[in-house]
Amino acid sequence: MYDVIVVGARCAGSPLAMLLARRGHKVLVVDRATFPSDTVSTHYIHQAGLSRLQDWGILDRLVATGVPPMRHLNFSYTDIFLEGFADPIDGIDATYSPRRTILDEILVDEARKSGAEVLEGFTVTEVIFSEGRAAGIRGRFGDGPEQEFRSQFVVGADGRNSTVAGLVGAEIYRSVPAACFVYYSYYSGLDWEFQHRTGNDPQQFGVWPTHDNQHLVAVMRRRERLREFRADIDGSFQEIFDQIDPVLGDDIRANGKREENFRAMSYPDNFYRRSAGPGWALVGDAGYHKDPFTGWGITDALKYSEVLAEKLHEGLSGARPIDEVVAEYTKIRDAESNGTFELTCSLAELSLTPYYDSVFRATSMDREYTTKFFGLISGGVPGEEFFAPANLAALYEKVDFPADRRFLTKS
Template sequence: MYDVIVVGARCAGSPVAMLLARRGYRVLVVDRAAFPSDTVSTHFIHQAGLARLNAWGLLERLRATGMPALRRMRFASGDLVVEGFADPIEGITEVCCPRRTVLDALLVDAAREAGAEVLERCGVVGLLFAADGRVTGVRASMADGGEREFHARFVVGADGVNSTVAARVGADVYRAVPATGFVYYSYFSGIDWSHQNLIRDERQFAACRTHDDLMMLVVMRKRDAYRTFRADPEAEFQAVFDHVAPEFGADLRANGRQEEPFRAIHYADNFYRRSHGPGWALVGDAGYHKDPLTGWGITDAFVYGELLAEQLHLGLSGDVPIDDAVAEYARRRDRDSAGVFGLTVAMSELTLSPFLASVLGAVSRSPSYQRKFFTMVGGGLSSDEFFAPDSLAALYDEVGTPPAERLLPADAGAH
């Protein structure tokens, strides 16, 4: 009998398991994969996410893998450019883009070291329920082809967008925004670029240095271009760089060497899914998913995985009824993630709204607000604070934006 079973051992599941095991709870983690293994991903970890790794004693371990530190970022939409970096966030002065083969294995190892039992090549095929409907465990398909039942006081689904746990408990989606795009990415040698996230005419590319002296290059297009893109991904991938920033396109064509096949992400809609119930909870993309453009998936998995572990501890220790404690996790996650969710949905249109164009146009002319912008992007400042009318008024005053061009959140409906 376990205290908690965690289904899924990647960026949300392993931290939950590790943190609970460190408190002395008996934890089982199961995952269909064997580690190290790859998965489609944005790779990016913001400062707020690295701060969690640092608090858990894992950041130096990740740095020791040869992970490049990034300390300058460039965002552009058309000819509007915002460039710089955030102020330190909880002492963290860099961001990074680690390979998932490295990051996920590190997290799984940390969960094991903390005392969690980890079963790889073990896929959950069903849940166990008490007569009153409470989840009491899982039924899993084992690596040897057989099935086993595992019992626990609580089950956590950290098993991604297509969560088996969510499906088995009937967790409904209560907020959804249709996805607008798709992603292709791969890894290239022979080029040496700083971090880039550039958009023009509903085409986007991002560049970020990762392990093994490779550049991770990412292209995003709107969904109506998917069939054409899929028919000739090499040419279409290159064409995005040529169109968005011809100088990068020329360098990629002349010097870039693609080292691995393309990965494609035809991703799910943006959503919030009911993430708690009697004996169960959802964390990571299983409960809350958004467009990859802002790269917040891993960071949110860390932040809200830690929050769930804290709330589970309150429940397992008897300080608070466990279902109430986990309901509070879901409430706080929804409240605290709303700004990132809204900004991500807006940016994923690959065209700036008049409101965002007004604000970022002003930001591009203010070094101090560029730092504030990247501090918001990194998780050190909420979007509500950044986009507050008083803050925007001060920005517009500083750069001399004419009154007719000063758009505020009320003019946008929502940012």
């Protein structure tokens, strides 16, 4: 009998299991994958996410794998250019984009070292209910016989297409249609800083360094252009660079060498699912999923797995009823993630609203506010502060932004 069974052992599940096991709870983690293994991902971890790894004693281990630091970021939205970096967060002055084969294996290993039991290659087929509450799981290794494990609580950390969410009937209560598709691969031969460039048409490319002296190179276009893109993937991929920044387009053509096959990301709609019920909860993309444009998936998985771990510990220790306290986790997550969700959904349209155009255009004219912009991106500056009407009014006055182009509120 386990205290908690966690289904899914990647960026949300393993940290949750690790944190609970460190508190003395008996935890089982299962995943249908075996590690190390890859998965579709932006790879990017913001400073706010790295801060969690640092607090857990994992960041140094990740850095020691040779993942390159990034300390200068380049953003553009058509003719608006923002370059720089955020102020340190908890002493962290860099960001990293590790390969998931490396990051996830570290997280799984840390869960094991902390005392959690981890079963790899195990596929869940059923969530067991007893007296109306989730009470365990059934599943199997490969084609083997079905096995059953019992627990006080079950958590689905199994991604946006969560099996657990389907088995417990967790409905989506907020949804925003996905706007774009993504293709990406890994290139050697590039000597580029982080690039996140959105151009007319609309379309976007992103490039950032990862392990093995390679860069993750990604492009985005609107979904309605997917068939056209697929007709000539190599040509369409190159075309986006040529149209947004011909200099970088020439460089990737001359010096870039694609090292792996292209990977396609055609995500489902952005959503929030009901993420707590009698004896169960959802964490990571299983409960809250958004477009990869802002790269917040890993960071949010780390952040809210910690929140859920605290609430589960409180309930398991008998301080308060466990379902009651876990319901608070969803309220915290929804409140704290709302700004990121809304910003991501808007920016992922690949065309700025008049409001965001005016804010980012004025921001690009002031070094101090540009640093705040990167603080917003990194998780160090709250959206309520960055977008506060009084702060924006002061910015517009400082940079002498035309009055007829100011939009002090989103409405």
